[in-house]
Amino acid sequence: MPFSACRDVLARVSDILDGEAGLPARLRFHGHLAMCDRCRDYYRQFRDVRAAAGVVLPEDVPADFDEVMGAVLRATQKSSVDQVGRPTRAPGHRRR
Numbered sequence: 001m002p003f004s005a006c007r008d009v010l011a012r013v014s015d016i017l018d019g020e021a022g023l024p025a026r027l028r029f030h031g032h033l034a035m036c037d038r039c040r041d042y043y044r045q046f047r048d049v050r051a052a053a054g055v056v057l058p059e060d061v062p063a064d065f066d067e068v069m070g071a072v073l074r075a076t077q078k079s080s081v082d083q084v085g086r087p088t089r090a091p092g093h094r095r096r
């Protein structure tokens with residue numbers, strides 16, 4: 001499970017949104033979000049709050065954002081298919 005990385009990932013949220021993180025850091029960040037519902041939810045909330053505050057606007061999203069996310073999603077989907085022969089859902093259905 002990738003959850004030991006959550007703290008590290010969430011610590012980078014500001015850098016990611018500010019565009020100060022390099023491509024490797026962003027790939028790792030979005031790769032983690034693809035596997036981790038908690039961080040994905042947190043990232044969306046954080047981004048929405050920042051957007052509402054006028055700090056990050058939609059046009060501030062890096063031009064290669066879709067490219068990066070596409071590469072991450074293809075990589076994670078491919079590995080899921082390879083392991084079990086058909087696509088699986090991310091292990092994010094956690095109860096407390």
Ligand SMILES: [Zn+2]
Nearest residue numbers: 003006036039
């Ligand atoms: Zn996480």
